[in-house]
Amino acid sequence: MVMFATILIMSLLAVAVCAAAFAAATRDEASRQPQPERRLAVAPPRFFADPAARPAGGSLVPVEVLLSQIERHVRLEQAAAEDYLDVPTPDALHSRTTSPFLN
């Protein structure tokens, strides 16, 4: 009888220890997982520009350099548009640009 009681108490103790260990392990895993819903709610809707994609040193570019890059970009885009209008194909419409403004 004493032996039976000892085995029963030891078994209950082992089950309790295992349950505590499992609960601790699953709680750590849950706290490490990202919470996408919260991030989506924080990000404001934007169309043309994603602030996260801005170059870190963007604000350091002098205005004159930026204007020069925009001017070159416009010229390249007009040339690409003229090429497309000469021979209109989907490939010509979406041809890659070498514009430093975008690369």
Add this chain to the structure above:
Amino acid sequence: MTSAQPDLVKGLSAEETTRFMALGVSTGLASGQTLFRLGTEADKAYLVVRGRIALTLPIQIRGAEEEVLVEEKVPGETVGWSGLVPPHRFTLNATAAITSELLAFSRAVVLDHFAAHPGVGHAVTRNLAAVIGHRLQVFQTMWLREMQRAVDHRYA
């Protein structure tokens, strides 16, 4: 001007071209001088004879307004067709990129000439439509390319 026929008078006979060109008043611009400003009333269209005219639009950069080049017009090309097309308001800024010479065509004078010579009016109006249509197609294409980049950037 180049040896090619100016875009506004394509299809006209030599005599018709001479008569039409005689309507224009020669106008000189120093480098950097303004031809017209965005939003102002347009009562003349211009033909570039010599030099280069820069068409620009304002853009905000770090809180300051800067002019960005949209298009350049060279000898033989028409500038300021808003002078002939309602609602007669310029939608761009035009300045001389270098010392330039233009022929200024007053709307009233041109319309009187069209009334007296309907064949010339028809041909010049068709040429003007081609100039405007080309601008539309170029900018439509540029806009679609930018849209594609926005889609690639945002949703790829």
